[in-house]
Each structure stands twice: as structure tokens, then as C-alpha cells.
Amino acid sequence: MPPPQSWRRLQAEDENSDEDARSRQHQNRDDSDDEAEYESGDGMDVDGNPAQQADNQLAKKLVRYAISCEYSRTAIRRDGIKERVLGNHGRSFKRIFTLAQKQLRDVWGMEMRELPVREKMSLQEKRQAMKSNSQLKTGSGSYILASTLPEPYRSAAILKPSKTPSAEEEATYVAFYTMVVSLIWLNAGELSDQKLKRYLMRLNADQNVSNEKTEVTLKKMERHGYVVRKVERPPIGQDGEHTMTWHVGPRAKEEVGLDGVMGMVREVYGERNPDLEKKLRSSLGLRGRAAAGAGEDAGGAGESSRMGGGDEEGD
Structure with a gap:
């Protein structure tokens, strides 16, 4: 039998080990509770409907996908949502989209806005659209x-x-x-390549934009949806040179908009005056708009309107 002093020391060590075990067990239990709360989002859906929890998780996944797309200025496409987010839950698009919109508005101060349908620009495209009996598309299926x-x-x-x-x-x-x-917008929505180059030459931006070649920047703008470059070639068997024109892209229509154009012009020419407003509205084809509309501030040209605005949801 060990001496009393050694026995008391062994007993104290056993008690300490029991306390450590209880402490670790309590800590593990707290960690599990924290993980469950994190997985449920706000800790309120742990005991809720499993289907509702699954919808909330899919909505959060859609929010992450939308933010990652916007980070690279890539359109958030309906097909991409179904493939990368919904998977086998494609029929739940409308419900998940609505939940994601609510999370974006409440937490991030943003929402997904559908881009306009690409317009028929060339004469051939317009003729084909007139001959076609197919129904006009009501939405592009792409969002920003x-x-x-x-x-x-x-x-x-x-x-x-x-x-x-x-x-x-x-x-x-x-x-x-x-x-x-x-x-482009001030030139009735269509600008020839030669005229664009003359404008850029006056701004000393015909060769480089910052540390990047101007041609590279224009291609990046095409890829991001700010502009559309249209090349018209002569019919087969006829002589002639191809013509190149620039048009406003779908992202620019939503992100910059006419308010952004008007705001930029006012910023360049200084304070507003009746003559400037009259010429500006005429160039943009806004003669029919109410005069009060000219007094509205430009709603965020460029970056200030990124990650903002729109239509509720797609089907």
C-alpha cells in the first residue's frame, strides 16, 4: 500500500483528470452547437423544416455564386445557376432565386437584375427576325x-x-x-470604328489605357458586356470593304444607363444650363421625357452602380 502522502497525490491527479475530461466534453458539446448554428445560417432553423433548411442552403450557395460572378464581371446565367448551384433541384429555380434575392437585399444591399435581350443590329438579323414566326424572348436569362x-x-x-x-x-x-x-449613346447608339478612334486620339487614349494596350481594353469591355463590336461584310460576290461599328452592350445598359451618360456629360461641361440639357436630351433621344427627368441626378456612372438594382426573379 502506498504511503498516505502518495495516495493523496494520486487522488488529486485522478480528480484533475476527471475535471479535464468533463471540460473537454463540455467544450466539444459547445463546438458541435456552434457548428450546427453556423450550418443553419442564423441558428433559427436547426429544429425547423428540413426542406426549408435545404432551400436556405441552396440560396446561400446561389448568393456566393452570384458574388463570385460579379467579382469577375461575368454574367450570372440561368444555365450556370442550374448547373453549379441547383443540380438536381432545377425545378426549384424560382423559389431559390427569391430566397437568394432576399438574402442579397437584407445582408449585402444588392440584388440580381436581369440583363436586356440582345438587340438585332444588322439588317440581315432584322430580316431574319421578321421572317421568323418564333415568339420573342421576354428575358435574356442573364443577370448582374x-x-x-x-x-x-x-x-x-x-x-x-x-x-x-x-x-x-x-x-x-x-x-x-x-x-x-x-x-456611343450620344451618337444614336451606333459609333463607327473610325469615329471611335478619332475620339480616342483626341483623348490621347488611342494607343494605351493606363498600362494596357487600348485594343486589349476594348476586347475586355466586349467580354464584360459593356460594348458590342459588329462587323458588316459585303455580300458574297460583291466588292467592298467590311465596316465595323460599336454598340452599347447589355451590362452597360444596366450598369451605366442613360442617367450615367447624362451625369458624365454634366460633370465634363460643368453646371447645368438649358442649352446643355436641350442638346443632351436631343442626342439621347429623350425629347419626349418629362422636363422633370432632366433634373434627376445621374444614378451612378461606372463603379457606383455596380452590384446594384432590379427585376425580382426569373421563372
């Missing part, structure tokens, strides 16, 4: 994120340019595509 923040919170002083790749490069890119889109 737009801000739902109140107008006072969309100023450039609050919404800074993204730091990727750098704040300076991002600000330059936003300014450049806003300027090019404005020039």
Missing part, C-alpha cells in the same frame, strides 16, 4: 448584381474602386468604359 442602397450612399466618396488588381487601374477602367459607352 446591382446596388439597392439609397442614393446618398452611392457617391464616389463612399463606394471606392475595387483594389483588384489595384484601385487606380480599376478607376481608370471604369472611367474609360463609361466614356466610350457615353460616346
Whole structure:
């Protein structure tokens, strides 16, 4: 038998080990509770309907997918949502889309807005559309994120340019595509390649935009949906040169918009005056709009309107 002193020491060690075991068990239980709360989102759906929990998880997955697409200025396509988010739950598109919209508005101050349908630009496309008996598409099936923040919170002083790749490069890119889109819109929505080059030469931007070749920047704008380059070639068997024209892209229509164009013009020419407003509205084909519309502030040219705005949902 061990001496009393050794026995008391062994007994104390046993008690300490029991306390450590209880402490670890309690900690594991707390960690499990925390994980369950995180998985459920806000801790309120742990004991709820399993179907509702599954919908919430899919909606969160859609939110992450939408933000990742917007980060790279990639359109959020309906097919991409079904393939990358919904999987075998494709029939739940409308329900999951609505839940994701609510999460985006309540938490992120954004929502998904559907891009307009691509217009028929060439004469051949218009003729084919007239001959076709197919039903006109009511939606493009592609979305971007737009801000739902109140107008006072969309100023450039609050919404800074993204730091990727750098704040300076991002600000330059936003300014450049806003300027090019404005020039196209002010030329009745169509600008020849020669005329665009003359404009860029006057701005000393015909060769480079910041540290990037101008041609590379224009191709990036095409890829992001800010502009559309249309090449018209002469009919087979006829002589002639091809013509190239620039048009406003679907992302620019939603992100920049006419308000963005008007805001940029007013910023360049200074304070508003009746003559400027009259010429501006005439160039944009807004003669029929109410005069009060001219007094509205430009709703965020460029970056201030990114990740903002729109239609409720798709079917």
C-alpha cells in the first residue's frame, strides 16, 4: 500500500483528470452547437423544416455564386445557376432565386437584375427576325448584381474602386468604359470604328489605357458586356470593304444607363444650363421625357452602380 502522502497525490491527479475530461466534453458539446448554428445560417432553423433548411442552403450557395460572378464581371446565367448551384433541384429555380434575392437585399444591399435581350443590329438579323414566326424572348436569362442602397450612399466618396488588381487601374477602367459607352449613346447608339478612334486620339487614349494596350481594353469591355463590336461584310460576290461599328452592350445598359451618360456629360461641361440639357436630351433621344427627368441626378456612372438594382426573379 502506498504511503498516505502518495495516495493523496494520486487522488488529486485522478480528480484533475476527471475535471479535464468533463471540460473537454463540455467544450466539444459547445463546438458541435456552434457548428450546427453556423450550418443553419442564423441558428433559427436547426429544429425547423428540413426542406426549408435545404432551400436556405441552396440560396446561400446561389448568393456566393452570384458574388463570385460579379467579382469577375461575368454574367450570372440561368444555365450556370442550374448547373453549379441547383443540380438536381432545377425545378426549384424560382423559389431559390427569391430566397437568394432576399438574402442579397437584407445582408449585402444588392440584388440580381436581369440583363436586356440582345438587340438585332444588322439588317440581315432584322430580316431574319421578321421572317421568323418564333415568339420573342421576354428575358435574356442573364443577370448582374446591382446596388439597392439609397442614393446618398452611392457617391464616389463612399463606394471606392475595387483594389483588384489595384484601385487606380480599376478607376481608370471604369472611367474609360463609361466614356466610350457615353460616346456611343450620344451618337444614336451606333459609333463607327473610325469615329471611335478619332475620339480616342483626341483623348490621347488611342494607343494605351493606363498600362494596357487600348485594343486589349476594348476586347475586355466586349467580354464584360459593356460594348458590342459588329462587323458588316459585303455580300458574297460583291466588292467592298467590311465596316465595323460599336454598340452599347447589355451590362452597360444596366450598369451605366442613360442617367450615367447624362451625369458624365454634366460633370465634363460643368453646371447645368438649358442649352446643355436641350442638346443632351436631343442626342439621347429623350425629347419626349418629362422636363422633370432632366433634373434627376445621374444614378451612378461606372463603379457606383455596380452590384446594384432590379427585376425580382426569373421563372
